[in-house]
Amino acid sequence: MNQNALRRIAINFSSIIIAILSVVTAVAQAADPATMRQYQMVKADSGEGYVAVIKEAPVPTPAANEVLVRIKAVSLNRKDIYAIEGSRGTGKATPGLSISDGAGDVAAIGSAVTRFKVGDRVVGGFDREWVDGKHAGYKPREGLLSEYALITEQTLAHMPDSMSYEDAATLPCAGVTAWTSYFVEDDVKAGDFVLLEGTGGVSIFGLQLAAAIGAKPIITSSSDAKLAKAKALGAIATINYRNTPDWTAAVREATGGVGVVNVLEVGGKDTLPMAIKSLKTGGHIALIGGLSEGGFERSTPEDLLKPFNARLTHIYTGSRTDLENLVTFVTEHKIEPVIDRVFPFEEAMAAYDYLESERFFGKIVIKVAE
Numbered sequence: 001m002n003q004n005a006l007r008r009i010a011i012n013f014s015s016i017i018i019a020i021l022s023v024v025t026a027v028a029q030a031a032d033p034a035t036m037r038q039y040q041m042v043k044a045d046s047g048e049g050y051v052a053v054i055k056e057a058p059v060p061t062p063a064a065n066e067v068l069v070r071i072k073a074v075s076l077n078r079k080d081i082y083a084i085e086g087s088r089g090t091g092k093a094t095p096g097l098s099i100s101d102g103a104g105d106v107a108a109i110g111s112a113v114t115r116f117k118v119g120d121r122v123v124g125g126f127d128r129e130w131v132d133g134k135h136a137g138y139k140p141r142e143g144l145l146s147e148y149a150l151i152t153e154q155t156l157a158h159m160p161d162s163m164s165y166e167d168a169a170t171l172p173c174a175g176v177t178a179w180t181s182y183f184v185e186d187d188v189k190a191g192d193f194v195l196l197e198g199t200g201g202v203s204i205f206g207l208q209l210a211a212a213i214g215a216k217p218i219i220t221s222s223s224d225a226k227l228a229k230a231k232a233l234g235a236i237a238t239i240n241y242r243n244t245p246d247w248t249a250a251v252r253e254a255t256g257g258v259g260v261v262n263v264l265e266v267g268g269k270d271t272l273p274m275a276i277k278s279l280k281t282g283g284h285i286a287l288i289g290g291l292s293e294g295g296f297e298r299s300t301p302e303d304l305l306k307p308f309n310a311r312l313t314h315i316y317t318g319s320r321t322d323l324e325n326l327v328t329f330v331t332e333h334k335i336e337p338v339i340d341r342v343f344p345f346e347e348a349m350a351a352y353d354y355l356e357s358e359r360f361f362g363k364i365v366i367k368v369a370e
């Protein structure tokens with residue numbers, strides 16, 4: 001063999017080695033690391049209370065019925081404020097804090113998992129066990145403010161390629177709550193008047209879902225600028241509850257005196273009596289939250305409901321099936337969840353502050369990874 005032939009063989013051999021090395025490097029880069037970043041509560045330096053910080057933690061291994069999800073985005077809900085406020089005093093919080101709503105990719109599956117494979121795009125259900133039917137007691141899981149998280153297979157839902165992780169992350173609590181209030185606990189139809197209180201996560205989903213089926217949403221807010229945005233999303237009437245603290249007459253007027261068939265009641269003690277008086281005969285109060293000064297109203301005011309022959313149901317988000325039905329509905333109706341702002345993972349605490357400020361409209365998202 002001459003020198004040139006030997007040189008050619010050497011060049012080809014080194015090209016093959018370089019190619020193999022680059023494949024090995026790419027695989028190593030794509031492989032999941034052994035540790036991850038995760039928000040946890042730790043004792044504050046001052047010694048007073050606890051603070052949420054990013055810690056390095058081992059990437060967990062899924063049990064038989066669990067899926068390890070590489071979290072891409074999470075969304076905040078009002079309950080996350082209550083949870084972190086409590087944790088600041090006690091230090092008690094699950095790793096990843098209390099955050100229930102998130103979306104990402106399947107990184108690994110437990111030995112008994114059949115509905116998912118590695119690489120699937122998924123969105124986490126609110127509860128640890130609730131698959132279908134009526135709620136049977138909340139089973140929380142670890143929080144999702146973490147680069148990886150374990151979610152039980154039975155409460156995880158698939159999400160379509162057309163949906164962004166940010167959009168999917170807004171659905172499990174706020175979106176599903178509006179969904180069950182209209183279509184599981186009620187039968188809201190095109191032409192029906194419905195009432196939304198304020199422009200937070202649940203109410204803006206309520207507005208979008210109602211507009212999508214041709215119902216007629218009426219909405220209240222403390223801000224005219226937010227009401228203008230609500231109008232652009234399909235509200236047929238808007239009421240500023242700062243200027244009109246008792247809005248019953250204004251709502252009834254907007255319905256031509258008929259009243260609304262459904263109220264997503266998020267205000268609580270202060271708003272519930274007005275909500276009932278805004279109903280059409282036979283209407284439905286979906287009792288959801290307690291944002292007003294008076295807090296949550298847990299009793300059922302039969303004396304107020306009776307004259308309207310009205311019904312009140314206690315809403316508790318929804319099951320995995322409700323989440324799947326919502327994912328399908330949002331996709332078919334091309335609904336874009338309203339995301340006010342996306343915060344980077346490192347600025348998650350600023351996202352909590354922004355939620356508390358009530359300056360936002362719709363949902364607040366934290367991007368965990370690209």
Ligand SMILES: NC(=O)c1ccc[n+]([C@@H]2O[C@H](COP(=O)([O-])OP(=O)(O)OC[C@H]3O[C@@H](n4cnc5c(N)ncnc54)[C@H](OP(=O)(O)O)[C@@H]3O)[C@@H](O)[C@H]2O)c1
Pocket residue numbers: 077078079173174177197198199200201202203220221222223226241266267270271287288289290291292293315316317355358359360362
């Ligand atoms: N039962 C369940 O399954 C369930 C599920 C989800 C949420 N919730 C509860 O439902 C409530 C709403 O949740 P969310 O996530 O939609 O909250 P959110 O996004 O934090 O909503 C905040 C917005 O609510 C409005 N608001 C505040 N006080 C109000 C009042 N007195 N009357 C009317 N609107 C008022 C404000 O809108 P403006 O700035 O426009 O005035 C504020 O920006 C919370 O109490 C939450 O804990 C319950």
